[in-house]
Amino acid sequence: MFENQTIDYNHLPKYEEVVLKPIHPEYKKIVFLDALLTLIVGLGISVAIYFIVDDDTVYTYFYISFVIALLIAVYNLLAYKKKCYAFRQHDVLYQKGLISTTTSIVPYLRLQHVVIKQGWYAKRLNLAKLQLHTAANDNVDITIPGLTLEEANHWKEFVLNKIQEIENEQRA
Amino acid sequence: MSKEHNFDFTKPQKLEKKALWIVLGKAFWDIGKALWPILVIIAIKGPSKNAIWFYLIFIGIAILAAIRLVIPFLYYTYEISLDELKIKKGWLNKSETIVKFDKIHEVNLNQKFIHKLLGLYNVAVDTAGSSKTEIEINGVSYHKALALKDILTQRKVDLKVDEGEVEITENIVQKDLQNHSDSKIALSLSSLIKIGMTRNYLQTFGLLFALGFQIADQLQSVFYDNDESIYDDIYTKTSEFSIGLLWIGLLFGLILFVVLFNLIRTVFTYFNYQIQLKNKHILVSYGLTDSHIISVPANKVQLFKFQQNYIQRMMNLFEVKIVQVESEDANKKRKGLIIPGANLKELSQLFQVVYSKDLNVDIKGIRPHIRSFIIKTFIWSIIFSLLIVGLFYQDQVEYFRYVCLIYIVIISLIFIGFRNRKFYIDGDFIVVKQGIWDITTTYLHISKVQQIALSQSFFQRKSQLGSLTLSTAGGQISLSYYHFPMLQKLANEWMYHIEKNKYPWT
Numbered sequence: 001m002f003e004n005q006t007i008d009y010n011h012l013p014k015y016e017e018v019v020l021k022p023i024h025p026e027y028k029k030i031v032f033l034d035a036l037l038t039l040i041v042g043l044g045i046s047v048a049i050y051f052i053v054d055d056d057t058v059y060t061y062f063y064i065s066f067v068i069a070l071l072i073a074v075y076n077l078l079a080y081k082k083k084c085y086a087f088r089q090h091d092v093l094y095q096k097g098l099i100s101t102t103t104s105i106v107p108y109l110r111l112q113h114v115v116i117k118q119g120w121y122a123k124r125l126n127l128a129k130l131q132l133h134t135a136a137n138d139n140v141d142i143t144i145p146g147l148t149l150e151e152a153n154h155w156k157e158f159v160l161n162k163i164q165e166i167e168n169e170q171r172a
Numbered sequence: 173m174s175k176e177h178n179f180d181f182t183k184p185q186k187l188e189k190k191a192l193w194i195v196l197g198k199a200f201w202d203i204g205k206a207l208w209p210i211l212v213i214i215a216i217k218g219p220s221k222n223a224i225w226f227y228l229i230f231i232g233i234a235i236l237a238a239i240r241l242v243i244p245f246l247y248y249t250y251e252i253s254l255d256e257l258k259i260k261k262g263w264l265n266k267s268e269t270i271v272k273f274d275k276i277h278e279v280n281l282n283q284k285f286i287h288k289l290l291g292l293y294n295v296a297v298d299t300a301g302s303s304k305t306e307i308e309i310n311g312v313s314y315h316k317a318l319a320l321k322d323i324l325t326q327r328k329v330d331l332k333v334d335e336g337e338v339e340i341t342e343n344i345v346q347k348d349l350q351n352h353s354d355s356k357i358a359l360s361l362s363s364l365i366k367i368g369m370t371r372n373y374l375q376t377f378g379l380l381f382a383l384g385f386q387i388a389d390q391l392q393s394v395f396y397d398n399d400e401s402i403y404d405d406i407y408t409k410t411s412e413f414s415i416g417l418l419w420i421g422l423l424f425g426l427i428l429f430v431v432l433f434n435l436i437r438t439v440f441t442y443f444n445y446q447i448q449l450k451n452k453h454i455l456v457s458y459g460l461t462d463s464h465i466i467s468v469p470a471n472k473v474q475l476f477k478f479q480q481n482y483i484q485r486m487m488n489l490f491e492v493k494i495v496q497v498e499s500e501d502a503n504k505k506r507k508g509l510i511i512p513g514a515n516l517k518e519l520s521q522l523f524q525v526v527y528s529k530d531l532n533v534d535i536k537g538i539r540p541h542i543r544s545f546i547i548k549t550f551i552w553s554i555i556f557s558l559l560i561v562g563l564f565y566q567d568q569v570e571y572f573r574y575v576c577l578i579y580i581v582i583i584s585l586i587f588i589g590f591r592n593r594k595f596y597i598d599g600d601f602i603v604v605k606q607g608i609w610d611i612t613t614t615y616l617h618i619s620k621v622q623q624i625a626l627s628q629s630f631f632q633r634k635s636q637l638g639s640l641t642l643s644t645a646g647g648q649i650s651l652s653y654y655h656f657p658m659l660q661k662l663a664n665e666w667m668y669h670i671e672k673n674k675y676p677w678t
Contacts, residue, residue, distance in 0.1 A: 009661060009664075009665065012664050012665065012668050013664065013667075013668070014660070014664050015626075015660070015663060015664055015667070016660050090667075090671040091667060091671065097627065099629055099630050100627050100628065100629035100630065101627060101628055101629075102625055102626065102627035103625065103626050103627070104623055104624070104625040105623065105624045105625070105626075105663065105667055106622070106623045107667065107670055107671050109670065109671065109674060109675075110621075110622045110623070110670075110677065134622040134623055134643075135497065135622055135645040135677070136622035136623050136643035136644060136645055136648075137643075137645060137646075137647070138643065138647070138648055140623055140625065140641075140643045140648070141623075142623075166674065169674070170674065170676070
């Protein structure tokens with residue numbers, strides 16, 4: 001039977017009202033390690049410049065790379081708490097950003113494949129990240145970090161099932 | 173298709189023998205490009221004692237390279253079995269690529285200059301989904317290429333009756349303009365010239381400007397001592413009347429050159445441009461030295477863009493770009509169809525074919541909040557005040573007026589850009605209009621959206637502004653500095669439509 005009811009906007013699901021789930025607290029450790037590495041690299045470059053450049057003007061700029069590394073590290077340390085996600089019935093939401101908050105919405109209908117990735121340190125913490133790839137270019141695909149491996153596997157299965165469901169429906 | 177051309181694709185087919193020249197020609201071209209400095213040196217110096225060894229090595233490398241190219245060429249075959257295209261490659265390491273017809277996205281025929289000399293075509297088979305397996309059959313004769321295209325695409329659109337595609341293709345290529353049906357658009361030479369004179373000014377001008385500075389710098393380093401500047405000389409000479417006149421002449425010459433350059437490029441690229449409009453399908457052929465036969469099925473179109481500058485508006489000309497799925501890997505081929513010139517009627521026809529909907533050009537759009545202009549102005553103001561402070565400290569106050577002039581120009585360009593930026597919603601379409609000189613209008617159907625991203629910065633929270641980005645397989649559209657609750661409402665609505673209707677995107 002064909003139906004064509006009037007849709008009231010107020011009854012549409014609103015993404016901004018969805019309660020998002022923060023990522024796993026253990027992820028903090030990975031962020032700390034990353035920040036530390038960034039700082040070391042920044043410091044290393046600064047020290048190298050200081051000793052290699054044989055010029056009085058070196059005092060005016062040798063610290064710049066360290067300052068940049070420091071800013072990046074501090075930003076990451078503050079920003080990771082803002083990462084959160086939610087799986088809805090038809091789409092997935094992912095939010096991030098400290099100064100500018102960005103929420104990405106991807107319908108399962110548009111997903112092409114799902115990948116789980118684990119770095120060496122994440123493996124020790126039993127964490128993983130879930131990458132959700134669409135056909136969109138410009139590298140805008142969602143990557144949800146800081147999931148436990150079980151969670152990641154669970155959501156991967158869930159999403160793949162959804163994709164399969166949609167495909168079956170379209171065939172029928 | 174006439175009966176004398178009967179091809180049995182069920183048996184393995186080799187490339188045309190002539191196609192070997194394409195392979196070799198390309199190899200020589202590449203080697204020549206890499207080695208020309210050495211060759212020039214040899215040519216200038218003349219033969220030396222050791223030269224004979226050098227030549228021997230050179231010839232040896234050339235022969236090896238040729239063998240490396242000839243073997244794959246000889247062992248390359250393609251064939252068609254029931255519903256798939258099979259490509260076999262390799263002599264010792266054999267590989268076989270099989271593509272099912274229903275995975276074939278589109279088949280395009282391309283000709284480079286060398287192909288044109290030999291009368292051969294490069295059949296490019298685009299496969300849907302993974303762009304990594306792009307197949308090119310380089311070196312197929314004209315009728316065979318058309319037959320191949322016919323088979324590969326016709327099976328795919330089995331549901332739609334697509335008879336006589338080859339006839340139509342042939343008609344197009346053979347400049348058969350006898351039946352002037354409404355569904356055919358051809359760009360005459362005169363309109364191509366008109367188009368060539370009005371497009372891409374800025375790029376070419378910028379290029380020449382950079383080139384001019386480069387030349388001046390070179391002259392400086394050759395003819396001037398360190399403490400003199402070529403620009404001082406130019407400046408003082410310019411103030412003399414006769415040389416001032418010369419300068420103006422030079423400027424006009426430059427402009428003329430830009431226009432001519434664009435004109436020639438446009439005419440060469442888009443020579444004999446013909447468009448065939450069919451039900452949900454556009455077929456295009458063009459090119460003087462390199463020619464192309466491209467078909468675009470409507471459902472593969474991701475974005476529909478058309479642009480117009482002030483001069484083109486007076487001449488009722490639009491440049492249309494139809495963006496298909498773009499692959500982001502190494503080959504960087506942008507799969508867009510450019511129609512260099514179309515009038516409003518033709519534009520509407522194209523739009524009608526792609527979206528089965530009438531194009532409505534004059535709709536009032538919503539402008540972004542004035543803060544987008546204020547913030548850009550603010551950033552540029554900071555940059556310029558730093559510049560002025562710098563000049564002040566260096567005691568070069570006389571340059572202030574130039575800096576101020578440039579500042580005013582930049583701010584007015586930003587303002588024009590702000591004034592031109594609009595967006596509106598037209599049924600299931602999101603339409604964005606933007607640009608400073610070339611005003612581009614982009615149409616995006618909701619069904620092509622892959623991802624919606626909404627963002628709001630800390631500073632925008634109080635004034636309830638924010639931005640929204642729609643990502644598609646052919647690029648992005650961004651709406652910045654709009655009322656955030658409105659964007660949220662739109663995002664929710666669009667998501668609802670996509671998920672409820674289960675729109676496919678290809």
